[in-house]
Amino acid sequence: MSRETISQSISIVHPISLSHGKNAEVWDTSGKRYIDFVGGIGVLNLGHCHPGVVEAIREQATRLTHYAFNAAPHAPYIELMDRLTAFVPVSYPVSGMLTNSGAEAAENALKIARGATGRTAVIAFDGAFHGRTLATLNLNGKVAPYKQKVGVLPGPVYHLPYPSADNDVSCAEALKAMDRLFSVEIDVNDVACFIIEPVQGEAGFLALDREFAQALRRFCDEKNILLIADEIQSGFGRTGQRFAFSRLGIEPDLILLGKSIAGGMPLGAVVGRKALMDNLPKGGLGGTYSGNPIACAAALATLDAMTDEHLKAWGSHQEEVTVSRYETWRAQGLTPYLGRLTGVGAMRGIELANADGTPAPNQLAQLLSLARDAGLLLMPSGKARHIIRLLAPLTIEPAVLEEGLDILETCLKQLV
Incomplete structure (x- = not known):
């Protein structure tokens, strides 16, 4: 698919072409499935194609x-x-x-x-x-x-x-x-x-x-x-x-x-x-x-x-699972590049940093590619583009959230 007609001043994080999506999953035009932790950069708190x-x-x-x-x-x-x-x-x-x-x-x-x-x-x-x-x-x-x-x-x-x-x-x-x-x-x-x-x-x-x-x-x-x-x-x-x-x-x-x-x-x-x-x-x-x-x-x-009951339940579950997984990774020493966990609720970032605390943008760029190949879409942030933004839909199914974090864990281990 040619992109010559699109301004080259638009920066593209993931060089794929999406076809359709459902809640926290999307598929590209070749039929490959991805778990979506980008959510249209925070647009899809209710996921793709919410029935209502x-x-x-x-x-x-x-x-x-x-x-x-x-x-x-x-x-x-x-x-x-x-x-x-x-x-x-x-x-x-x-x-x-x-x-x-x-x-x-x-x-x-x-x-x-x-x-x-x-x-x-x-x-x-x-x-x-x-x-x-x-x-x-x-x-x-x-x-x-x-x-x-x-x-x-x-x-x-x-x-x-x-x-x-x-x-x-x-x-x-x-x-x-x-x-x-x-x-x-x-x-x-x-x-x-x-x-x-x-x-x-x-x-x-x-x-x-x-x-x-x-x-x-x-x-x-x-x-x-x-x-x-x-x-x-x-x-x-x-x-x-x-x-x-x-x-x-x-x-x-x-x-x-x-x-x-x-x-x-x-x-x-x-x-x-x-x-x-x-x-x-x-x-x-x-x-x-x-x-x-x-x-x-x-x-x-x-x-x-978006009732208060839904928001509290969705936010609490995603926060608990994400924080728990992060703390486990820290305790295990999963990768020397795992920095701090930022944010609150279900608005969380994972910093990638070197041993001296300086940002590790090269490792984040590597992580984006590894995760995409494995079926997970991530979004960078931070002044040095060294912080992963976790923006999965609030409505993500628990099993899909765990699957996405499993992929993230595997990819973090591979960072060099």
Whole structure:
């Protein structure tokens, strides 16, 4: 199959061509089966072709395939926003808007923050990933490959260290850096918002320090700065709860949603305090495809499946099995390259590192190939691409999860 018509600037992790999938399994065009620990990079928390989602898509496609909501509202959008705002576990009145993607949600959140505060500066964090659009590139806490060769980016944006037990940056260090930022770089009164991932995805599943999250919430309240939580990858049950910010004991002002919101259909959202969401002029928010009826129907079916009982059971089982297997591998000395286990819940990363603790990206590249040949798809992450992202569907069958971890174990043993 020729790929000459596809831009070579798109990076491909696995040089295969997929044909179909079911829950946590996919097949390529040659008929080879793989266990999927990538899940469309966190999009398929309910797995491939979840029956409820498929049926909702099929039924909606017979009724209305598209209408621009800002031209004439349609029922799936209205019903989804009612359900979605009720699903977000905060104490304040919530409203929101639907978008086509997580990056578009982030872009709109920046507009909302500017409109609400009259300020323009944004504080993001080292290692962050918020999208590939021009404004979100500047939020990302990583240059290569996202910011290379694109010139001056929209700003002003500043970055702080991201405090986590998974990267050995302490709350005190991050607060000290924040104090320096406002002493040396920018007037705090010019800052519209902080944007932060409760668990960083691209950086290798680093879980935010709880003490820092609460200190940041207090600081934002004192300085009238908005706090935006990017739950695009960590949301919809990936950490065992509806959203990862709940484990931090805080409520953000705006929340970015995407990825697993609609069972594989392209959809995102910004939700938050109603007063903030309503502050822009009429027409300031919207989009032609934003909240497409079929995507909305898929999202409604997704919410039907994501009961608190399901999320807790799915997350707990996957966490218990993964942590147990990892601890066994460490105790056995399975490979000298086995580093730390990062993340929380079912959002876990396995670091590959050398004996001196430095990243081992060559071994991760080797592992990707070995695992793929053995029938397991994995996804790299981390600044040095040295951390495996484990993003199997939450609905993965226990036997398939064990089979995938067996393959991973065998491949780890083979690293040189």
